[in-house]
Structure formats: structure tokens, C-alpha cells
Amino acid sequence: MTYSQIIFQSSMLLFAVSIIIPLICINAKKSLIRKLSLFTLIIACTGLLFFSFNVLVHETVNFHILLSGFTFNLSIDNLASFFIILISLIGLSVAIYSISYSEHFENEIKRNLLVSLTAFFILSMVFVVASHNLIAFLFFWELMSISSFMLVMFDYDKKETKKAGIFYFVMTQMSTIFLIFAFTLIYNHTNSLDYTPLQGLSAPLASLIFLSLTAGFAIKAGVIPFHKWLPYAHPASPSSISALMSGVMIKVAIYGFLRFLFLLPEQQLWWGILILIAGTVSALLGVIYALKEHDIKRLLAYHSIENIGIILLGVGLYMIFSFYQVRDLAMISIFAALFHTLNHALFKSLLFLSSGSVVYRMNTKNIEEMGGLIKKMPYTALLFLIGAISISALPPFNGFVSELMIFQVFLKFNVLSSPIIKIILILSLSLFALTSTLAAVCFVKAFGIVFLASPRSKEAESAKEVDSSMIIGPAIIAIFCIALGVFSYQIFEVIGQKVGINFSLPNLLILSMIAVFLGGLTYLIMKMVGNNKSRVTETWGCGINSQNGRMEYTASGFSQPVTTIFSSIYKPKLVNKKSFYDPDGVFFKEGEAKISLIKFFEEYLYMPVFRVISKVSSVLYSLQNRVELYPYILISFFAIISLLLYLGVIIR
Amino acid sequence: MNGFLLFAIANLTLVLFLSPLYISVIKKVKAILQGRHGPSVVQTYRNIFKLLKKESLYSRNSSFITRVTPYVDFTGSLLLSLFVPLIFIPNNSNIFGNIILFSYILMLTKFFIALSGLDAGSTFGGMGSSREMSVSAIIEPTIIMVFAAVAFSFNSVNFFEIIKNSLLSQNHVFLWLLFIPFIIILITESSRIPVDNPETHLELTMIHEAMVLEQSGKNLALIEWSSAIKQLVLIGIIVNIFIPIGVSTTMQIMTLSIAVIMFFIKSLLFVIGIGIIESNVAKLRFFRLSNLFAMSYFLSFITILIEVLL
Structure with a gap:
């Protein structure tokens, strides 16, 4: 075992410690436990930082972990070590930030849970990058998705958090589905779960693999038009987690994309x-x-x-x-x-x-x-x-x-x-x-x-x-x-x-x-040549002496010129409804006027897909949710017939 | 290195002492065309000198942003002047001359001025920042396209090499298509009519002036001086790319003095031209500006197509 392997494994151990400590004493009313855990996390991240920098400069490190029949290969080459540097550097500063930040949640359980989940989330991302076969990649990818989902749902009692969490969960699972599809195709071709270059693929098959990999990673990375989960999930999650998700997790998707891109030679x-x-x-x-x-x-x-x-x-x-x-x-x-x-x-x-x-x-x-x-x-x-x-x-x-x-x-x-x-x-x-x-x-x-x-x-x-x-x-x-x-x-x-x-x-x-x-030089010359007297006064307000915050330029005012110039992209929708007591439109009765921006992708891409799925599922639901037995018998009948046909006709 | 030091000293002296003159020359040309006498051509120097001797006022709301902005702006402008060979082309340098770096240092100075506009909490300042940033955002594709067209034509991304190549080869006829986009960029970046009106203090028309409304004393002097410098540097780019005659490549007294005289004549004629253009157009409505920029974008796009595809 080399020197750098020892560093890697001891960092992993420290990660485990910092995950477990807050969970064991989840009800303890002491901030010392969290500090201890975060301190361990800081050391672990620093260790990883040195380790991966060392790997980037010198060598590749391989590990094998045997788990329930599958071999989980871990191997850290230059590309992986670059991304581990990124993860551990951000992880380090988030851990320092969390020392005070985690204390503002309302109860001890939440505070402890945040610390533990943060460490878990960082660790799962390290493993995604370090994994060196398809099964390990998928396993840690899912672990990363689940831990980040739990962190998005951290303020679970708020309504918008629930919406954001579910939205995020659906999107991240879609990403996994595309990846599983691509991995199945890869496995079919190479008959191995390792990262082997895919030689001799036919052009359509290669394109299919490429497209499904792209879709899978693009969803996770938030590429338009698969971006909608980002603006929901980031505001909902705690700030330290937003930093990790936006700074690091979407980069892991970029890592995955590059990793598999390099495997497709033609x-x-x-x-x-x-x-x-x-x-x-x-x-x-x-x-x-x-x-x-x-x-x-x-x-x-x-x-x-x-x-x-x-x-x-x-x-x-x-x-x-x-x-x-x-x-x-x-x-x-x-x-x-x-x-x-x-x-x-x-x-x-x-x-x-x-x-x-x-x-x-x-x-x-x-x-x-x-x-x-x-x-x-x-x-x-x-x-x-x-x-x-x-x-x-x-x-x-x-x-x-x-x-x-x-x-x-x-x-x-x-x-x-x-x-x-x-x-x-x-x-x-x-x-x-x-x-x-x-x-x-x-x-x-x-x-x-x-x-x-x-x-x-x-x-x-x-x-x-x-x-x-x-x-x-x-x-x-x-x-x-x-x-x-x-x-x-x-x-x-x-x-x-x-x-x-x-x-x-x-x-x-x-x-x-x-x-x-x-x-x-300018400063010195100005000091010598210019007049150095200065005075603090009111802002000039055309003669008004009491300026206040409400008279300042607002954010919407600031971006108004650009939004007007790009109005064809925002597509503002103007609703103006009026009704009057008299036919000539003199006596105003009631009315409403509002300007809203069309959520383009939501209305024209996400909702149609959602409508189709909900229609299909409502049909299935109505089939399944009957009191009578007939539909079930009918379904079983068709299932058996088609199975027989498949076994008897197609396979032979 | 020796050559570069000479270049740096020459450029800095030239922009520091010549740039206020051109502001006055444009005013003088406009005044003559309007049948007035107009201020003397040394008026801008007097203004800067006067402002240096006045005390600085700071708003109660303002922070260190207002205090550092004049220095950032002035230093940025001085750096920009080292990017463009005005009279002498030194050997290639890996520090200065990169066209992308040039446009982003320009952006950095605007970033700080826009922040200082918001700093005092005045409505004018905020309005000016908002307008200035919007205008500089929508002109940016044009700037990059123009620079890209120049880079393709002269096969370099460095102003030193671009002007050297322009001096050596005279067969880029299509490049003259870029002349109009270049002038539009100059007008926009130096806040002149028809994009902005440097002479009014009406909230309806002003952009740049609104941002610096809260600046005073030597801070205002630095900001005004640096916008004069930026204007001269942009003029330098235009005249030396289109009419590179006279720019010296050797360090001899003879060629250098010819270069100084040639540059003075070229840029003075150019500035008079700008004054004439300005007196003949009205200020455009703010939301019409994108049309102007679209036109210049289109011209630079065509130039690239011709240069690249033919």
C-alpha cells in the first residue's frame, strides 16, 4: 500500500466518523458534537485535497471493494483527481462555513442532521468520481441523488420546498433512467462492466448511446431545456447545500459526461x-x-x-x-x-x-x-x-x-x-x-x-x-x-x-x-496635486433633503431596459379585463390587469409530457382500481397469451 | 524590453496630454457648425485642472466603491492605452495587446462606474448604471464581431501584430465595411450622440453623466480624464488599423517624430469628422439603439463572411 492510498483511506475513515458522530448523538444539546464532526470533515477534505493533488501530478491509484457479488472498482486517474480536488476544496470551505451556519436551525435534530448529511453528500460525490466501473458509478450516482434530495427537502414543512423536492426527485430519476439505458447498451456491446473503450460500434448505436448519455447528464447538469429543477431546488435548500449542489454536484455530471465521451472513440x-x-x-x-x-x-x-x-x-x-x-x-x-x-x-x-x-x-x-x-x-x-x-x-x-x-x-x-x-x-x-x-x-x-x-x-x-x-x-x-x-x-x-x-x-x-x-502612482500624484479636502453630505435629490430607501432605483427598474430589449424571449403576457355598468364603457365595474412572464419550457415542454403520462396512468389506475375481478382476469389472460407467444414463437 | 519601455512612455504621455484636446476639438467643431464661437480648445484642460483644486463631496450612503472607482477607472484607461500602438510598434508582448483582454478591461472600468452610480442611492445614478450596462451588453456582440473580423483579416489576436500586418499589407479592401461598426463602437463607448448626450443633465437623455453625477472634485477629474483617454485609445485603434501610414516600427528619432506628426494629423481629422457627424444626427431614442447595433453587427458579420469564405 502506497503513501497516497493510506491518505485516501484515512480520509474515508474520517468522512465516516463525521457522518456517524452527529447521528449517534442526534438529540444531544451540544454544539460541540457538530463542531467535532465538522472539524473531522475539514481534516478529511484537506487530506483528500493533498491526495488528489498528488495523484494529479504523479500516479493513478486503484482499489477494489467487493460488495454483494459485484466488484466495485475504484480508481483515481488524472481526470478523477481533478474533480476530487474540486469537490474537496469546496467541501472544505462549506464545512468551515457550516460551523456557524448549521446552528441557526430551530432544533437539535435538524442541526445534527444537516452536518451528517453534508458529509454524506460530499462523500457520495467523491465516490461517484472515484468509481471505475458502471455498477459502482450508478450506485454512487444514486446515493448522491438521494442524499441531495434529502438536503433539498431539509425544510420539509414549507410548501414550496415540497414542490421543489418532488420536482428535483423526478428530474434526477429521469437522469438515472437515461443512464441505465445507456449503460445497458454499453454492457450489451462489451460484455463487461468496466470502463472499456467502445471499439467497433455501428454508427446508429453509437449515436444512441451518446444521446442517452447526453440526456442523462444534461438533466443532472441543468442544461436547457432540462434546467427547470435548478431554480426550484437551489432556493429551497440550505445555502451551504446550494453551494455544494451548484458548485460541485452539477460538475459531477460534467465529469460523467467527459468520462464516457472519452470512451467513445469514433x-x-x-x-x-x-x-x-x-x-x-x-x-x-x-x-x-x-x-x-x-x-x-x-x-x-x-x-x-x-x-x-x-x-x-x-x-x-x-x-x-x-x-x-x-x-x-x-x-x-x-x-x-x-x-x-x-x-x-x-x-x-x-x-x-x-x-x-x-x-x-x-x-x-x-x-x-x-x-x-x-x-x-x-x-x-x-x-x-x-x-x-x-x-x-x-x-x-x-x-x-x-x-x-x-x-x-x-x-x-x-x-x-x-x-x-x-x-x-x-x-x-x-x-x-x-x-x-x-x-x-x-x-x-x-x-x-x-x-x-x-x-x-x-x-x-x-x-x-x-x-x-x-x-x-x-x-x-x-x-x-x-x-x-x-x-x-x-x-x-x-x-x-x-x-x-x-x-x-x-x-x-x-x-x-x-x-x-x-x-x-495616480493615487500619490493626486494626493500631491489635487485638493485633499473632502466632505460627507446628502445625495443630491433635486432639492429634496430627505432621501430614503424607497426613492432608490429598484432591481426591476435596473433590469427593465434589458428585459424590454429581449421581450421576445421573455414573452410577457398582458391580461387586461374590464367590465362596465353601462354599454358605452363609462362607469367602471370591475377589472383586472396583470403582466406575467410565460414559463416557456414549463408550458410547452414539461406540461405536455406530464399530461400524456397522467392520462396513461389514469387509464391504468381505472383498470386496476375496480372492485370486480374481470379486468384482472382479462389482463392476466393477455399477459399469459403474450408470454406464450414470445416463448413459443419468437425465441424458437 | 527597452523598446517596450519607450512604447509605454510614449503612449502614456500621448494619451495623458492629447486626450483632453480632442474632447474640446469636437465641441469646437460642433460650435462652429452651429454658428457659435464655442469654448477654447484648452477648455477641457482648464476643467480638469479646476476640478483637481476642488474639494470632494461624498454622499452619506456611499461606500468604498465610490472612493476607489475613479482610481480603477483611470488605471484601467492607462492600461488600455498600453494595448494599442499609437506611434510605435514594439515587439510582441505576452502582457499587452490581446484584443479580448482589451475589451474586458474596458468592461471592468464600466462595471465599477456602474456600481458607483448605484452607490449613492440616487435615482439618477441607478438609472444611468442601468442604461449604461444595458447599452454595453447589447453592443458587446458587435465589438467581439468587429474584433473577430480584424483578427481573421490580419491573422492575429494581438493589436501589435494586427497594426504591424496592416502596415505591411494593403489589400484588405473589404475591411472598410468595418469602418461604420467601428465608429458606432467609438460613439457608444465614449458616450456621444446619437447614443448618449454628454452635454445634457436631463434625466431623459443622459447615460454616462447620470452615473457620475455624485462624483466631484479630483474624483470627477479622474473620471472625465479617463473617458477622454478611452476615446483617444479607440480613435487610435481605428486610425491605425485603417490608415496605418506613419506608424514607426524602429526606434529612430526621425521615424518616431514623423509618426507623432502623422498620428496627430490623422486623429485630428478623424475627430473633426466625428464632430461633423455629431452635429448632423439627433440623439436616438434609447430603445432604438438596438437597431443601430444590429446594423453594425450585420456589417461586421458580412465582413467576416467575406474574409473567411472568399
């Missing part, structure tokens, strides 16, 4: 185009839907859809370029996709955790009731600002670098010969450009309305800064957000030497040093 061009288009549509629609949201967590959930779209853009470019065997660009795109996966995990968990602190103090998720929090919660505000700059892809933070890599791949598509592919790429490029600026618009709105100006409600006026653990947890991520951006050139220099590609990134470290120098 790829077709239209697969790549499909992924590219799905990515572009998700990215653009995700951010456009986010713009109109006033629920801070739902807004962030829509941004997850956007960023998953950007990751898929990278993957789609990789597939297209590797189809044309342009190795350099293909490699840059896949690295861009992976880097954006890491970056999104970082800044999205940072945003979820810091907005979780705001929600924790404000007891509302509606940003229209916030405002002025930068003075009450300065550290949380700074953390949110770092996350907002990163997600808006502004230099020199990490979000910018991965988007820059994707842009640079786009700008080099001259190497392709097919004109149609070129036109698709050009259109996709311009929509991608729109996406990243709309994200900046959305985060000016989110940061500006939540943290700036004066408070818009009593809760906002009396808000206090959160405890230190809820600042330290996200602060760790924030440091990574800055470092991965500023040192990107150096990081990709090392990677580039290993794989033999020139990433041609700008050196952001020196650029930021020059910027700091110029900024400092």
Missing part, C-alpha cells in the same frame, strides 16, 4: 455541433432568465445554467476540433472547459455562501428588500464582490481566463475548411460575447441592489456581520478565485510544457503588477 461531427448549440443556448437563456430574477438564490441558480452552458461550449469546441484532428485547439478547448468547471465551482460556491450569509441575516431572499448592506456586512460584501467580478469574467480574476481561452479558440477557427461549421461558430461566438456581458449587467444589479445605497427595509437597517467561520469559509475560495486568475499564465505554462501546447495567454501577473503600480 465520434461524429454532429455530436460536437449538438453540444456546442446546447451550450450556447443554455448560456444565453440562462443569463437572460437570471436578469429578471429578484430572488437572490434563484438568480444564482440561473447563472449556474449559464456557466454549465459555457463549459459545454468548451466541450463542444473540443469535439468539433478533435473531429477535424486539430489537436492544439482541441486540447485548448478541453482545458478551457475543465478550467471553467473549476472556476465556476469556486466563484459560484463563493456567491452562494456569501449570499447565504445575507439571507441568514435578512430572513428573505428578495433583493428588493435589501440594500446598504456593504456598511453592515463589509466582509460579506467584499466576498460577494470578488465572486461577482469573477463570474462577470472581468480581468484579472479566474472567470476571465477560462472565457478568454474559449474566445481565443473561437478566433482561430480559420483552420477549419467547412463553411457551415464556420458560420455556426461565428454565430455561437457572438452569442457567447453577449452572454458574458449580460452576466456583468446582472451582477451590477445583484451587488448594487443588495449591498449598495441605503437600506430598503427594517431588516436591512438592523443587519449585522456574520460570525467569523461564515467569512473564513468563503474567503478561502475567494483567495483561489484571485490566485487562479492572476497566476493563470504561470499555471498554464507548466501544463503547456507537460502536454506540449502553447496556450498563448496574456501574463496577468505582470499586468496586475503594472496596474497596481500605475494606480499607486
Whole structure:
């Protein structure tokens, strides 16, 4: 047993300890137990972090666990270790965050349960990534789904939580059904449960496997049009869990997609185009839907859809370029996709955790009731600002670098010969450009309305800064957000030497040093030349001396220009009903007017499917739910007849 | 490295001291066309100097965002000026010149100005931020398309190489299709008519001015100066890509002084042109702007198609 195997196994042991401790003393009225458990979790995550970093640099680690007849293979290669780094890093900071956060639930059982389930959820995701055969993957995938379902349902007594939980459960099971279908096809072909490259597939079969894998993972990752569970599930679950689900769990789906994509050697061009288009549509629609949201967590959930779209853009470019065997660009795109996966995990968990602190103090998720929090919660505000700059892809933070890599791949598509592919790429490029600026618009709105100006409600006026653990947890991520951006050139220099590609990134470290120098110089010169007197006064209000929070610009006002420009996408529905006492329409009797946005995907995609299923099931229900015996006898009769036919005719 | 230092010093001096002039020149051209005398061409320098000597006022609601924004904006603009060869093309650098990085540093400065607009809690500021961010969002596809078209035509994503290649090859006739999109980008980014009106303080028309309404003293001076710098840098991109004549590639006194004179003449003519255009169009309604941007998007799309497919 090597050194790194020992680290891995002891981390697993620590995970088990941190799951079990709170469950044993579930009724104990001591926060010490939870602290102990979370502390164990922190050590376990740190151990895993070192372990996977070691694997990423050096070696592959294999394990075999025998369980009830099936062999559960665990093996950690470079791809898996990259995702374990991501899981354990976010897990680490969520564990630190939870030290204070878990204490605000109303009773001991809930607090203990949250800690235990969080550890369980992180562990199940580690195992999904580490598993190295189909059965293990499915088993841990389901474990991950179930533990996340329990966490979504954590506030089970609220009505919207129930709806969100059931919605999430149905979607996640649909995803599993598609995966089981794909795995069955794979098993049929290879006769083994291992991850073996699928050589010699016929084209339609390969496409069928690819499509069902795509559908399965796309549902879990929240790609449009399978995205509807995200904006329900994220606001319903506790903030630390939203950070894990949005930051990490949807990335596990990306991991699964990549893992099985690499097993399909003979790829077709239209697969790549499909992924590219799905990515572009998700990215653009995700951010456009986010713009109109006033629920801070739902807004962030829509941004997850956007960023998953950007990751898929990278993957789609990789597939297209590797189809044309342009190795350099293909490699840059896949690295861009992976880097954006890491970056999104970082800044999205940072945003979820810091907005979780705001929600924790404000007891509302509606940003229209916030405002002025930068003075009450300065550290949380700074953390949110770092996350907002990163997600808006502004230099020199990490979000910018991965988007820059994707842009640079786009700008080099001259190497392709097919004109149609070129036109698709050009259109996709311009929509991608729109996406990243709309994200900046959305985060000016989110940061500006939540943290700036004066408070818009009593809760906002009396808000206090959160405890230190809820600042330290996200602060760790924030440091990574800055470092991965500023040192990107150096990081990709090392990677580039290993794989033999020139990433041609700008050196952001020196650029930021020059910027700091110029900024400092400006400050000094202004200090010497300019007038240093300053005064604090009222905001200018056209002569009105008492400005208050109600006179400020609102979130809906802020996003109104964009919503008007994109009104054809939102499809606002205007209902205007009036009735009058007299035929000429003079004496008004009653009426109603309302503007609502059509939930496009719900009305035109989800509901029709639901209606068909409920119709079928109501027929079956009426057959089954009879008092008389006849229908049963009839059904049994037909069943036996068809069985006989099958055995007698078809098999022979 | 020596060449780069020279380039940096030349560019910084040029943008710092020339940029306020062009703001005044546009005003002067407009005044002459309207039959007025107009302010002197050194008025913008006087304004900046005057503002530097005034005390700064801060709103009671404002936070550190308002205080750092002028410096972020000014530093960002200075950095942008290092991305574009105005008179001298240094050897390729892996720090400056990337066109995507250029447009995102521009975005970073706008991000902070928009936040500072919201910071004071004034309705004007919020309105300005909202409009500015919306406009910059819908112009972004055009910017990227124009940059993409330039990148395809000159086979590089670096301004240094693009202008060098433009200097060496003169056969990109179709590139002139990009001239109109480029002017629309310039007008939008420097908040001029028909997108924005820098001279009014009416809530109906203003965008950029509304955001900086709460800034005063040296902070306002920095913000006004940096928008002048951004305008000059964008003008520099346009004139040097379309008419690269005169840009020096060697470090000789002779060629450099010719380059300075040539750049001055080229950009001055261009600025006078902008003044003439501005006096002849009316400000567009805000929701009509997307049509303008759609047109420029379309033109840059066609350019790419021609450059790439033919």
C-alpha cells in the first residue's frame, strides 16, 4: 500500500466518523458534537485535497471493494483527481462555513442532521468520481441523488420546498433512467462492466448511446431545456447545500459526461455541433432568465445554467476540433472547459455562501428588500464582490481566463475548411460575447441592489456581520478565485510544457503588477496635486433633503431596459379585463390587469409530457382500481397469451 | 524590453496630454457648425485642472466603491492605452495587446462606474448604471464581431501584430465595411450622440453623466480624464488599423517624430469628422439603439463572411 492510498483511506475513515458522530448523538444539546464532526470533515477534505493533488501530478491509484457479488472498482486517474480536488476544496470551505451556519436551525435534530448529511453528500460525490466501473458509478450516482434530495427537502414543512423536492426527485430519476439505458447498451456491446473503450460500434448505436448519455447528464447538469429543477431546488435548500449542489454536484455530471465521451472513440461531427448549440443556448437563456430574477438564490441558480452552458461550449469546441484532428485547439478547448468547471465551482460556491450569509441575516431572499448592506456586512460584501467580478469574467480574476481561452479558440477557427461549421461558430461566438456581458449587467444589479445605497427595509437597517467561520469559509475560495486568475499564465505554462501546447495567454501577473503600480502612482500624484479636502453630505435629490430607501432605483427598474430589449424571449403576457355598468364603457365595474412572464419550457415542454403520462396512468389506475375481478382476469389472460407467444414463437 | 519601455512612455504621455484636446476639438467643431464661437480648445484642460483644486463631496450612503472607482477607472484607461500602438510598434508582448483582454478591461472600468452610480442611492445614478450596462451588453456582440473580423483579416489576436500586418499589407479592401461598426463602437463607448448626450443633465437623455453625477472634485477629474483617454485609445485603434501610414516600427528619432506628426494629423481629422457627424444626427431614442447595433453587427458579420469564405 502506497503513501497516497493510506491518505485516501484515512480520509474515508474520517468522512465516516463525521457522518456517524452527529447521528449517534442526534438529540444531544451540544454544539460541540457538530463542531467535532465538522472539524473531522475539514481534516478529511484537506487530506483528500493533498491526495488528489498528488495523484494529479504523479500516479493513478486503484482499489477494489467487493460488495454483494459485484466488484466495485475504484480508481483515481488524472481526470478523477481533478474533480476530487474540486469537490474537496469546496467541501472544505462549506464545512468551515457550516460551523456557524448549521446552528441557526430551530432544533437539535435538524442541526445534527444537516452536518451528517453534508458529509454524506460530499462523500457520495467523491465516490461517484472515484468509481471505475458502471455498477459502482450508478450506485454512487444514486446515493448522491438521494442524499441531495434529502438536503433539498431539509425544510420539509414549507410548501414550496415540497414542490421543489418532488420536482428535483423526478428530474434526477429521469437522469438515472437515461443512464441505465445507456449503460445497458454499453454492457450489451462489451460484455463487461468496466470502463472499456467502445471499439467497433455501428454508427446508429453509437449515436444512441451518446444521446442517452447526453440526456442523462444534461438533466443532472441543468442544461436547457432540462434546467427547470435548478431554480426550484437551489432556493429551497440550505445555502451551504446550494453551494455544494451548484458548485460541485452539477460538475459531477460534467465529469460523467467527459468520462464516457472519452470512451467513445469514433465520434461524429454532429455530436460536437449538438453540444456546442446546447451550450450556447443554455448560456444565453440562462443569463437572460437570471436578469429578471429578484430572488437572490434563484438568480444564482440561473447563472449556474449559464456557466454549465459555457463549459459545454468548451466541450463542444473540443469535439468539433478533435473531429477535424486539430489537436492544439482541441486540447485548448478541453482545458478551457475543465478550467471553467473549476472556476465556476469556486466563484459560484463563493456567491452562494456569501449570499447565504445575507439571507441568514435578512430572513428573505428578495433583493428588493435589501440594500446598504456593504456598511453592515463589509466582509460579506467584499466576498460577494470578488465572486461577482469573477463570474462577470472581468480581468484579472479566474472567470476571465477560462472565457478568454474559449474566445481565443473561437478566433482561430480559420483552420477549419467547412463553411457551415464556420458560420455556426461565428454565430455561437457572438452569442457567447453577449452572454458574458449580460452576466456583468446582472451582477451590477445583484451587488448594487443588495449591498449598495441605503437600506430598503427594517431588516436591512438592523443587519449585522456574520460570525467569523461564515467569512473564513468563503474567503478561502475567494483567495483561489484571485490566485487562479492572476497566476493563470504561470499555471498554464507548466501544463503547456507537460502536454506540449502553447496556450498563448496574456501574463496577468505582470499586468496586475503594472496596474497596481500605475494606480499607486495616480493615487500619490493626486494626493500631491489635487485638493485633499473632502466632505460627507446628502445625495443630491433635486432639492429634496430627505432621501430614503424607497426613492432608490429598484432591481426591476435596473433590469427593465434589458428585459424590454429581449421581450421576445421573455414573452410577457398582458391580461387586461374590464367590465362596465353601462354599454358605452363609462362607469367602471370591475377589472383586472396583470403582466406575467410565460414559463416557456414549463408550458410547452414539461406540461405536455406530464399530461400524456397522467392520462396513461389514469387509464391504468381505472383498470386496476375496480372492485370486480374481470379486468384482472382479462389482463392476466393477455399477459399469459403474450408470454406464450414470445416463448413459443419468437425465441424458437 | 527597452523598446517596450519607450512604447509605454510614449503612449502614456500621448494619451495623458492629447486626450483632453480632442474632447474640446469636437465641441469646437460642433460650435462652429452651429454658428457659435464655442469654448477654447484648452477648455477641457482648464476643467480638469479646476476640478483637481476642488474639494470632494461624498454622499452619506456611499461606500468604498465610490472612493476607489475613479482610481480603477483611470488605471484601467492607462492600461488600455498600453494595448494599442499609437506611434510605435514594439515587439510582441505576452502582457499587452490581446484584443479580448482589451475589451474586458474596458468592461471592468464600466462595471465599477456602474456600481458607483448605484452607490449613492440616487435615482439618477441607478438609472444611468442601468442604461449604461444595458447599452454595453447589447453592443458587446458587435465589438467581439468587429474584433473577430480584424483578427481573421490580419491573422492575429494581438493589436501589435494586427497594426504591424496592416502596415505591411494593403489589400484588405473589404475591411472598410468595418469602418461604420467601428465608429458606432467609438460613439457608444465614449458616450456621444446619437447614443448618449454628454452635454445634457436631463434625466431623459443622459447615460454616462447620470452615473457620475455624485462624483466631484479630483474624483470627477479622474473620471472625465479617463473617458477622454478611452476615446483617444479607440480613435487610435481605428486610425491605425485603417490608415496605418506613419506608424514607426524602429526606434529612430526621425521615424518616431514623423509618426507623432502623422498620428496627430490623422486623429485630428478623424475627430473633426466625428464632430461633423455629431452635429448632423439627433440623439436616438434609447430603445432604438438596438437597431443601430444590429446594423453594425450585420456589417461586421458580412465582413467576416467575406474574409473567411472568399
